[in-house]
Amino acid sequence: MRDPLAEPSDLIRSVSRALRVLEAVGRAPRGLTVKQIARRCELTVATTYHLVRTLAYEGYVIRREDGTYIVGLEVADRYRELVAAFRGPASVGESLRRAAMETGYSHYVGRFVGGRVAITAAADGPRSPYLEDLVPGFDDGAHATALGKALLSTLTPDQRFRYLKEWGMRSFTAQTLTAPEAFEADLAAGDRRGMQLEMGQYRQGVGCAAVLVSTDKDMERRVVLACAMPAAELMTTARVVRNRLVTVAKELAEAMAADA
Known part of the structure; x- marks a missing residue:
């Protein structure tokens, strides 16, 4: 659980949101749609879409044929x-x-x-x-x-x-x-x-x-x-x-x- 009082003044929100998306996907082995990710991370669908696309490009999530996303192999490498x-x-x-x-x-x-x-x-x-x-x-x-x-x-x-x-x-x-x-x-x-x-x-x-x-x-x-x-x-x-x-x-x- 993150402590809101410990949030740094120079927090980069886009990075924080991307990590929240990655955590949500990681907790769902069956995969999540963009809408499901947005709901779990309390983000707009548009913002979530851009974050997911970036994470997929970097290899941290993978888009499956049914439109759901799962954790990518880059996570295993890290x-x-x-x-x-x-x-x-x-x-x-x-x-x-x-x-x-x-x-x-x-x-x-x-x-x-x-x-x-x-x-x-x-x-x-x-x-x-x-x-x-x-x-x-x-x-x-x-x-x-x-x-x-x-x-x-x-x-x-x-x-x-x-x-x-x-x-x-x-x-x-x-x-x-x-x-x-x-x-x-x-x-x-x-x-x-x-x-x-x-x-x-x-x-x-x-x-x-x-x-x-x-x-x-x-x-x-x-x-x-x-x-x-x-x-x-x-x-x-x-x-x-x-x-x-x-x-x-x-x-x-x-x-x-x-x-x-």
Whole structure:
């Protein structure tokens, strides 16, 4: 939700409207007509027509034979560029893929982006349940994932409170922690063991573990490493999992330092 009070004085309205059109089309996988786009974006049909024509020319939307518009391939190209920028040096991806292949567990790297918890790189492992929501992008369940917990644990209690108040503590399963007090106790337990955990809090039967890769006064430079697996398997191998994560985290830290 955009904050009207934060609108810049030099806002270029045509650009803002074009982005609203692109967002509306992106939320409608079956496509939208110009009139439907205009209604959803609260624009005139004439203005919407010119915006859509421009976006189609640039490749950001595609006009189908039935007259509806869908997202164009240029959006996918921008997404790939964003993922590459988030991931960092190529060696980060190589380390993740190697860890996923050797352990069979899916591995993830996360950091704060614009003040929000985000997954910035991922490598799928054959022994981990498929988690379609855990892909590069913002983590809307930060309070329920080990990756999110590891990052949130680096904040002060006041900063954490504000974060959870703004983004909420949605219940994903019966095990999801939805009370700030319980969440604080869980983070404290993770700090003591040197690894944040979640067992079935994000997805029933799935467990995740996470450790810090690097810390910094600048929250946007803090990085964590996580992996996912069947919860029952994590319960019996937690210490081994932690040792492996710490080893991979050191590799990532060295790769990032070398790149910097």
